[in-house]
Amino acid sequence: MKDAWSSDEVRKAEEPLIAAGVPLMARAAYGLAQVVLREVAARRARTRARAGGVDGARLRGSLGSDGLPGTARRRPPRAAGRGDVRGARAVLLVGPGNNGGDTLYAGAHLVQRGLTVTAVLASARAHEAGLARFREVGGQVASLADLRVPAVVEAVRGADVVLDGLVGVGARGALRPPAGGLVRALADARAAAGDQWPYTVAVDIPSGIGVDDGALPGPVLRADRTVTFGALKPGLVLPPAAGVAGAVELVDIGFPATPGAAPRTAGPRHAWGAADPAAGRVLRLEAADVAELWPVPGPGDHKYTRGVVGVVAGTGTYPGAAVLATSGAVLTGAGMVRYLGPESVGTRVLLARPEVVVAGGRVQAWVLGPGVPVLDPDDDGPDDEGQARRIFGALAAVTGVLSEDVTGGRVPAVVDAGALTMLEHRLPAFAVLTPHAGELAELLRGLGHDVDRAAVEARPLHWARTAHQATGATILLKGAVTVVAGPGDVYTQADAPAWTGTAGAGDVLAGILGTLLAGRSAEAVRDETLAARLAAAAVLVHGRAATRASAGGPVAALEIARAVPAVVAEILGR
Numbered sequence: 259m260k261d262a263w264s265s266d267e268v269r270k271a272e273e274p275l276i277a278a279g280v281p282l283m284a285r286a287a288y289g290l291a292q293v294v295l296r297e298v299a300a301r302r303a304r305t306r307a308r309a310g311g312v313d314g315a316r317l318r319g320s321l322g323s324d325g326l327p328g329t330a331r332r333r334p335p336r337a338a339g340r341g342d343v344r345g346a347r348a349v350l351l352v353g354p355g356n357n358g359g360d361t362l363y364a365g366a367h368l369v370q371r372g373l374t375v376t377a378v379l380a381s382a383r384a385h386e387a388g389l390a391r392f393r394e395v396g397g398q399v400a401s402l403a404d405l406r407v408p409a410v411v412e413a414v415r416g417a418d419v420v421l422d423g424l425v426g427v428g429a430r431g432a433l434r435p436p437a438g439g440l441v442r443a444l445a446d447a448r449a450a451a452g453d454q455w456p457y458t459v460a461v462d463i464p465s466g467i468g469v470d471d472g473a474l475p476g477p478v479l480r481a482d483r484t485v486t487f488g489a490l491k492p493g494l495v496l497p498p499a500a501g502v503a504g505a506v507e508l509v510d511i512g513f514p515a516t517p518g519a520a521p522r523t524a525g526p527r528h529a530w531g532a533a534d535p536a537a538g539r540v541l542r543l544e545a546a547d548v549a550e551l552w553p554v555p556g557p558g559d560h561k562y563t564r565g566v567v568g569v570v571a572g573t574g575t576y577p578g579a580a581v582l583a584t585s586g587a588v589l590t591g592a593g594m595v596r597y598l599g600p601e602s603v604g605t606r607v608l609l610a611r612p613e614v615v616v617a618g619g620r621v622q623a624w625v626l627g628p629g630v631p632v633l634d635p636d637d638d639g640p641d642d643e644g645q646a647r648r649i650f651g652a653l654a655a656v657t658g659v660l661s662e663d664v665t666g667g668r669v670p671a672v673v674d675a676g677a678l679t680m681l682e683h684r685l686p687a688f689a690v691l692t693p694h695a696g697e698l699a700e701l702l703r704g705l706g707h708d709v710d711r712a713a714v715e716a717r718p719l720h721w722a723r724t725a726h727q728a729t730g731a732t733i734l735l736k737g738a739v740t741v742v743a744g745p746g747d748v749y750t751q752a753d754a755p756a757w758t759g760t761a762g763a764g765d766v767l768a769g770i771l772g773t774l775l776a777g778r779s780a781e782a783v784r785d786e787t788l789a790a791r792l793a794a795a796a797v798l799v800h801g802r803a804a805t806r807a808s809a810g811g812p813v814a815a816l817e818i819a820r821a822v823p824a825v826v827a828e829i830l831g832r
């Protein structure tokens with residue numbers, strides 16, 4: 259489990275460590291410099307390889323010490339070291355606080371390793387000791403006020419690496435001038451430059467992101483890599499800010515395993531902290547967490563104890579969604595999958611998946627809505643072939659409107675696509691709504707919020723939480739980074755390649771989640787936080803299945819379903 263710490267939690271963790279004399283900034287700066295050196299060396303090695311595989315050692319070997327060819331010994335290849343980075347140019351963008359301090363100390367390490375380093379001070383103030391150290395080792399210092407924005411952009415363009423140390427977790431809101439203007443110009447220049455842009459490293463966070471909510475309130479320079487200190491920050495894992503952070507690398511500076519735990523004044527740790535049981539944290543599941551959650555059958559299990567999934571999906575116009583949702587459910591290991599829908603669609607489902615039972619009966623979880631047209635009460639609309647009636651019936655059982663004598667007890671549900679427009683009652687958290695941004699905006703507008711798709715994409719965490727509070731349901735907001743918001747922690751998963759954005763992929767996800775909810779149905783009804791964890795697990799498995807099916811290229815939705823068994827086996831370590 260990866261857990262992200264809010265800026266307040268970071269501050270609280272730092273206080274006792276600083277009081278105990280732990281050199282946090284020195285650790286942060288050293289870790290940052292090591293990452294920069296590694297990346298600069300790697301990029302130089304790649305450039306040499308692209309230039310024909312002739313490296314410096316071989317060129318040197320072609321001339322002897324007397325200047326005659328062929329008399330010098332050929333040097334063995336070396337690991338990335340001093341010579342690989344010497345002469346590289348780095349520009350530091352330095353703000354007034356400790357984030358700038360980290361950057362100046364890291365810059366001093368880079369100078370000592372032979373880089374030519376220029377620090378551009380964006381404010382009149384800079385971290386005094388850091389600046390003194392940087393000057394002492396021979397770093398060059400310039401100020402934004404003297405150089406002006408266009409000259410700084412040119413200096414950055416000509417560098418091998420740029421470090422964004424304008425602000426870190428101490429900042430609030432959009433970047434203010436003059437840093438804001440500089441970053442806007444750099445972001446524009448980066449967008450225009452394509453590949454011809456220096457490797458961009460964000461120090462702790464890309465300056466200007468919403469540290470705690472992942473928003474992008476103003477200009478931000480997209481990073482290739484973010485080197486973050488002590489713990490992940492929510493803005494590094496939540497969209498849209500996660501999209502500008504690049505690869506996120508954590509430098510251990512000695513924080514405790516969980517926020518609020520006793521500080522560790524001894525050496526660094528090398529593992530992610532465990533999740534804090536307190537509600538409302540931002541977490542990301544990893545394979546080991548999913549293995550723990552997975553309903554693995556035991557020798558005494560049979561198809562009914564393992565969980566029956568009822569799928570109401572598809573119409574004559576959209577029969578594929580029924581095939582995809584049932585395939586997702588079957589291949590995730592449901593004890594049984596029942597299909598409810600028009601006969602013509604049921605026939606197609608059976609042709610694709612003969613395991614499916616095309617008949618009603620008791621289920622342990624529902625999958626409602628894939629491939630079912632949205633309900634428009636003002637219009638007869640496309641014929642839903644009885645699917646709306648079936649969905650209303652199932653939802654009545656989920657919400658408890660129908661007596662349990664009739665339904666046989668409340669069970670969890672996945673509410674997708676057309677079924678999202680059929681919600682009439684407050685839902686339990688074991689109902690998981692699976693909208694994309696446009697569908698969530700539509701749902702929220704129906705609840706009286708003035709919001710469109712772009713607004714949801716700008717603040718997905720906020721709107722997912724709002725929808726959870728308004729409906730009672732757990733919200734799985736689909737996207738390149740998927741956000742799951744329920745009564746407890748928030749989960750943010752980024753497991754799938756961009757190729758996954760293809761028709762039908764969401765239907766498969768609904769099926770996967772249906773099987774997980776059916777497998778732990780009674781527990782999900784009892785424990786109001788379990789559905790969100792299972793939803794995040796389904797997203798992880800779906801994303802990994804898409805990665806496997808894609809193998810770096812395009813992927814068709816049914817192939818994602820087909821890849822699920824192997825992904826589950828891998829996750830369970832078999």
Ligand SMILES: NC(=O)C1=CN([C@@H]2O[C@H](COP(=O)(O)OP(=O)(O)OC[C@H]3O[C@@H](n4cnc5c(N)ncnc54)[C@H](O)[C@@H]3O)[C@@H](O)[C@H]2O)[C@@H](O)CC1
Pocket residue numbers: 272276282283286353354355356357358360424425426427428429430431432433434435437461462463487511
């Ligand atoms: N406290 C510590 O000892 C440690 C702090 N660390 C670093 O320190 C950072 C936090 O440092 P600080 O608390 O000094 O704060 P920051 O360096 O994040 O920024 C605060 C400064 O930015 C200005 N500012 C705030 N909002 C702004 C905005 N919207 N636009 C422009 N300027 C703005 C403020 O006036 C203030 O001077 C972390 O992100 C991390 O990089 C690390 O070195 C680890 C140890």
Ligand SMILES: [K+]
Pocket residue numbers: 357422423424425426460461462463464465
């Ligand atoms: K920064």
